[in-house]
Amino acid sequence: MTSVVIVGTQWGDEGKGKIVDSLSQDADVIVRFQGGHNAGHTLVVDGQTIKLSLLPSGIVRKNKLTIIGNGVVLDPQALISEINYLSKLNIAVTSENLRIAENVTLILPLHKDLDLAREKQAGKSKIGTTGRGIGPAYEDKVARRSIKLIDLEDINKIPEKISRILDHHNILRKAFGLTEICADSIVDYLKDIQSQILPFMDNTWRLLNEMRLKDKKVLFEGAQGLLLDIDFGTYPFVTSSNTLPAQAAIGTGVGPKYLDNIIGITKAYTTRVGSGPFPTELFDEIGEKLGDIGKEFGTVTGRERRCGWFDAVLVRQTIQISGIDMIALTKLDVLDTFDKIMICIGYEIDGQQIDYFPFSENMQSKVKPIYEEHNGWLADTSGVNDINDLPYNALQYIKKIEEFIGIPIKIISTSPKREDIIFLENIF
Ligand code: GDP
Ligand code: IMO
């Protein structure tokens, strides 16, 4: 294998950061291809917890190249603060270990303003976004009025581009009761950050093509999860990018045939932050217990994550849509103290059974999960790194999931720490 794609198979926070960190040991290049600093990827290295939002997780390792691809929306301020945060941890980010695509789309402060204003106005029907301006930035990209990183090279031409954005945003700002913005303030803002960001800029599709020709090992790091995908997620309660593995090609400029091995990261139960349907959500003390043991608080926003049982129907669906080859199962240890564990194996709608999650919001609201009960293992699996040390019932749980979703589980994670992981196959 020369290229591996990592994606989340649920609603994000499956433990992608930990798995990418582990796999990046064998990779030459680690690449982000969509999303932005709405992501929160947690690594635990030598007892130190590191939280990354925008930088590829491989940045923490020495002598690895990381790339932020064109499919990402990049907030320059967020990038600068993350670089400063890492520098305090003695991790240097330089043009030696980070390159950013020339054609990456920039998030401006006005995108965040609009994100927050919309959410406030929506009240109860809000999406529950991370408030980082991700959606508005992607909207401007599709509407062909974005500022791209390369535009900072020719700052004299920027006012014209900014006036195109402001023609649109000032109308909206007025309607939302926000102060109008003048072009000069944005030009000044971009001039301020220009010298800090431009040194990282590169023609990254060409760089990746070179890597391919040299048989370098490339690891693509997805953000969010497939159920937050703009096309196949639980729309409208989704993020504004394609989170599917195919996006690794489009969001970086490599051909789809170059993606060798696609790994879906899957939590041993289910969580979700923000609004939207969640068939197996638990509103009782079991849900609370999952949240407590799993420490289910948002990495980015600190919000409490909603918790529920493993939904095998939704995971099977995301696998079929996206072409995932194998699964990395995380947070198995969180289930250690549950005597009964449920797996959702189907849905009932108005007395009819179905084996997929429908797009119709009306049908979604009627979905009732059908569960299969599984005996817990009631033993400590935290830190186990040999499959033979897993209890029988834990192995049965894994087997049941594999049978249902139709692809193998090849990686098992048993704690937040880098070293607590079981590999059943060489990945690179
Ligand atoms: P990501 O967004 O997919 O990278 O996931 P997050 O980092 O937002 O959330 C996953 C959380 O679970 C983090 O706090 C991780 O440190 C933690 N974690 C990852 N794998 C495991 C595991 O196998 N067991 C336990 N108990 N925690 C884990
Ligand atoms: P990682 O990479 C979990 C959710 C938000 C909200 C919806 C839209 O850490 O798994 P946005 O700000 O993207 O417009 O919000 O998507 N969301 C995430 N949930 N993990 C994430 O990233 C998420 N990124 C966005 O909570 O429901």
Ligand code: MG
């Ligand atoms: Mg996260």
